[in-house]
Amino acid sequence: MSKTIESRPRRYLFLGLVAAFILGGVLMIGIGALLVNITERQAEGRVPLAQISAIPENELDPAVWGVNFPSEYDSFLKMQDDTVSTAYGGSKPINKLERFPQLVQLWAGYAFSVDFNEERGHYYALIDQKKTKRQEVVKQPGACANCHSAEAPQLIAAMGWETFNHTPYAELSDKLHTGTSCADCHDPKTMSLRITRPAFVNAMSVRGIDVTKATRQEMRTYVCAQCHVEYYFAGDNKVLTFPWKNGTSIDDIDKYYEEINFKDWTHKEAEAPMIKIQHPEFEMYTSSLHYKSGVSCADCHMPYVREGSRKVTDHWIRSPITHVNDSCQTCHKQDEQALLDRISTIQNKTAELSRTTEKALLDAMEAIKAAKAAGATDDQLKDARWLYRRAQMRWDFVFSENSTGFHSPQESARVLANAIDLARQAQLGAVKVTPSTQPARTSTD
DSSP: HHHHHHHHHHHHHHHHHHHHHHHHHHHHHHHHHHHHHHHHHHHHOOOOOOSOOOOOTTTTHHHHTHHHTTHHHHHHHHOOOOOOBBBBBBBSSSSSSHHHTHHHTTTTTSGTTOOOOOOGGGGGGHHHHOOTTTHSSSSOOOOGGGTTTTTHHHHHHHHHHHHHSBBOOOHHHOOOOOOOOOGTTTTTTOOOOOOHHHHHHHHHTTTOOOOOOOOHHHHHHHHHTTTHHHEEEETTTEEOOOSSSOSSSHHHHHHHHTTTTSSEEOOOTOOEEOOOOOOHHHHHHHHHHHTTTTTHHHHHSEEEEEEEEEEEOOOOOOOOOGGHHHHHHTTTOOOHHHHHHHHHHHHHHHHHHHHHHHHHHHHHHHHHHHHTTTTTTTHHHHHHHHHHHHHHHHHHHTTTTTTTTSSHHHHHHHHHHHHHOOOOOHHHHHHHSSSOOSOOOTTOO
């Protein structure tokens, strides 16, 4: 009995040693596999970014660039998807004049009252411009091709800046074949970000900013700001110009247009000298906390993604709403639904304010028309019309900016509140100069 009892610890010790040996072997195999995986990932990460084939200086076809950068090219091609729909945007080409019928009256007498659709994205930049009915209403200058065609820089170099701008778009159309291209933003030799559009360089220079000294992070916004801005065509040569001499706020832009006595058109109903604001994403963004914190456009619209051990930039340029985990949660650690709810709150409130502003603008328009019909003179209505111009300019600054307030929520709310105030002032001003419809009193009354 004693021998049996004494042998048990020895058996337990033996079994423990066997188990430890097996466990150690499993751990060694696991560690070995992990080391192999790490080595493979490190090797993958060390794959040189040297070009497989040289990219010619004037190469515009993204497919040629894609030979060297297949991941970026594959994501770029996803911009062909024109079925993405968000609450206030996306790539689905909805007719905005049908969704917001008040736009026809607000833009009466201007080409946008005839055709205005949701943009389908960068892949369709040239395709949609060639198809728009606005081409039939207004004979657009070549300046319009600056941001819609990758051929623009080469044509500018060949024709000269001013000649390119004032040449009728119809005469340039056959030379325009490519929409957005890698060449718009990248140097073909070094792949570094670059500015290819003169108007942006000129506008920044007026502000005292040398874009050649920009950091890479700043360039990740500047390449977008070449086109996502407010602009006008200056002088007889229709030179593409950004109105930033006084600054990039709507108040600065309003002051600039007043100083040069500029108008885009005369409103068909209000008969006011009007400004049509164009997609001022950069201007609006410069007033935001994100911008002041150093966040670039690309951080949200073209975030870094992982492919194995490699970090690449997603070139499917789209709304951050469609990929919050990559675009927002990199910095904001809140739950995804909480972030989406916050975005929705901002956009819904901005949209509500926009509808309120539109009502005020239409009321002002009707008051001006009524005053004119009752006999008010153009001189009497001058102030009301000028107030109307300034009110609609501010509404348009928010409405035509493609974030529905999200790029700068407080500024968007401030601008719309100011627009409502100006519109109501225009309405009251028109009422005050409206001739009385009551018959004149006589001495016998």
